[in-house]
Amino acid sequence: MMNYDRLPLIKGLKDYMEEKNARFHMPGHRNEDSVEEFSVLKENLYRFDVTEVEGTDNLHYPEEIIARSQKLLSEAMGSRESLYCINGSTASNYAMIFGLLKREDTVLVQRNCHQSIYHAISLLELKPAYLMPEMIKEFNLPSFITLSELARVHEAYPEAKAVILTSPTYHGIVTDLSPLAEYCERHGLYLLVDEAHGAHFPFSPLLPDSSMKTGAHASSVSFHKTLPSLTQGSVLNLSEKLTEDEIYRIRHYHRVFQSSSPSYPLLASMEMARYYMEENGEALYRILLDRVARLKKDLKNISGIRILDKEQVPIFDETRLVIGTPLPGAEMDRILREEYHIQCEMSEGRSLIFILTPFDTQKDLESIFHALKSIRSKHEKRWLEEEEVEEPPHPMSSHTPVRRYTEDDTLYLPAEEVLLKDASGRVSMEKVVPYPPGIPLLLPGEVITEEILSALTLYLSQNANLLKTRSIRKDRLSVVKEGSMQ
Template sequence: MEALNRYKAMRVVPFDVPGHKRGKGNRELTDFLGERCLTVDVNSMKPLDNLCHPVSVIKEAEALAADAFGARHAFFMVNGTTSAVQSMVMTACKRGEKIIMPRNVHRSAINALVLSGAVPVYVNPGMNRQLGISLGMSLDDVAQAIHENPDAKAVLINNPTYYGVCSNLKAITELAHRHGMLVLVDEAHGTHFYFSDKTPPSAMSVGADMAAVSMHKSGGSLTQSSLLLVNNQVSEGYVRQIINLTQTTSGSYLLISSLDISRRNLALRGEAIFQKVIDLAQYAREEINKIGGYYAFSKELINGDTIYDFDVTKLSIHTLDIGLAGIEVYDILRDDYDIQIEFGDIGNVLAYVSIGDRVLELERLVSALSEIKRRYAKDKTGMLSQEYIRPTVVLPPQEAFYAASEPVPLEQGLGRICSEFVMCYPPGIPILAPGEEITPAVLEYIQYAKEKGCFLTGTQDSAVNKVQIIKE
């Protein structure tokens, strides 16, 4: 940030890109985003360093971020946490090498397998049948996967899941390290874990090797900005090379500076900020549970294994008992009450509470949920509750993705092998991934999700009426 301010004060005449020349060439864009924003939308140059090979101000900013997050090194990522997750997997695994991971990973992790040719060893997460949500990985299941696949190179862990559920991160990390495997942690929803002792432990604090952290989610930076943290003996130089395979060479200084500014804010005030977030989420949780019919769940779910810990900032709300799917409540909140929440799935909604929220907005959410129950509640008979379906994996993702395929109507794909993704977004966890069989349970779930209004993505067919299956 300081380097950008110095640059602005120099009144340099720009004969470089971007072509809008500090906003003067695109008045409509400048009027919309503001001159202060456009004057720092600049290109890599000597005074501002280069994200692909930082040697000065970006290198210093990354060192400050590493210190704030307790890592040996931090990389600024401007292609989102998607790029950070892919870089972790591609650092740990080469083509044909195995990686142990939960199947309820974000699509970015499976995309990394398509790119790298690594082979997944899936650990099916636990399930809470009452809520219809997938949980964390059981320590015993991870131990079994390691026993059966001693040649695996790494274990990937969600910390937390979208719903706030955490596995036993420390024990899994120690177990993997005893078997010579790297530990990669998807902490897209765990930025705040580094700045509060009231939340579950962070990846770096338990000795994990790499972590992908979405600063733009709970950390307050601009959308698409993220951190990749590395620890232990992971080679900083090699990770940088992997990052540069897929990350843009034109790193946005708007995104880079937002990471720097947000890191400083959290380093100075993070503990107080996230105490406020915890208090707001707890207040809303208690008020929602008083309504009746809804269930805003929290630490009472902890079972010492598949729910080893719970992120109390997550305001996850089960809706099926009022006879409405989560996606239906999501749509009603937006369309009737002008309230945009993070996502709704088959049985739950997630209201993302973070550093910019106030009591007033949470009161409005609680009031809207109460009114929705009064106006729309119905008998829940016939509601589908299962959120996670155990996949039947036939081929590695890369092999399936690049195989010769053909489009068929969904129902005609039954029993065939899928060559693309099908998922509700958000949260972006695949219902089907390349190389998996289209089973009756998968087909029922997709058709039910479409009927309820979930936003389905991943298929070549934008209407998701057809799916690509591998030619026989």
């Protein structure tokens, strides 16, 4: 008899599994027993867990089976070359940024980018100039970048070497990349796209075009987020626009940022995801998108529910279900899990986000509709009252952050904690990251504004999951100590 008291991690995972939730979160597989192709991986999980010996090739210097697999991968991705990455798109992002930019280069960066981009900027001491996203007012949501915003910021920072965009966003919002790519081409800028949430795009013409198709120099795609790959599987795509020297440098950093002992089961799961989707993706996504359209239509009939789609966003990934509700997202998330055995990907403000894949059954999708309908009737009074609640505008809608220090500089500065109400105008020592989605609200070295403070207060009142690095108490923020500013 196994003593699970001494196996807390395994026990926790087992407990979660035994809840038998309908899962609408990463990874993009649903442990599908019905798909025959996956059985070769499941049955051989431990047997496939090998190292670099005769016949198994080497991820860092591929010549044989990995090289052949990457060749097929690049054909599927529409790239000049695609590299497997076993440390997620976090490492793919590092490799493309380090490979193409030099220390202290200026870069034009979408402000609502993932923390891995901020980490790369910090490590390489890049100078970021922020591209501010369009706001989706109905959802209080930062979204895509327009050509005019790129041109505006580039004019102010003509020395910039690259544009770093996130498309699609966590919410499935895609930037219309073609005109931006053309602009970058004309002005000698690299276009690097964090496409972590868009790995599935090349597998169906009904999905938005991938960034390799619309002109990026390089892109990172997380296979594990939307495709049936094990967690941490990512692919770094390199386009025909890059020279041999540039690709050589990217390959170098691709080695630097990854384990020297890559997991073969993980690599094999990425290969299978590519193969399976090449064989079946077109048909599967047609069925899924059909089901999603019906689900959205039904959901829109529940009064108070709002659905993010092409009405608000010109290019949208319909496999991402973003639902606005009158009740706070964190509360809805909890009710769905506890009372209806549904786990969404994340909640924020008054929204819920679900990641839908071809492996979700019709019944699972319908369960979302039935649950929301039931929650609405059980909580009718509050539902109607809170429909009228207005949230303060998102801080990214009104200001470009002012950066006094780099994140690295702040590591050497003295800190003090002040009450939130006294923090306006001070320089933050804190990184505040609502997680997920992992997009920093405030970075160390930035000036704290009233907008940031009211967003922070709102997040706290909604019990949102905020990652913080220093401040322990909820009502305080760590700032640069008075009198120590240089």
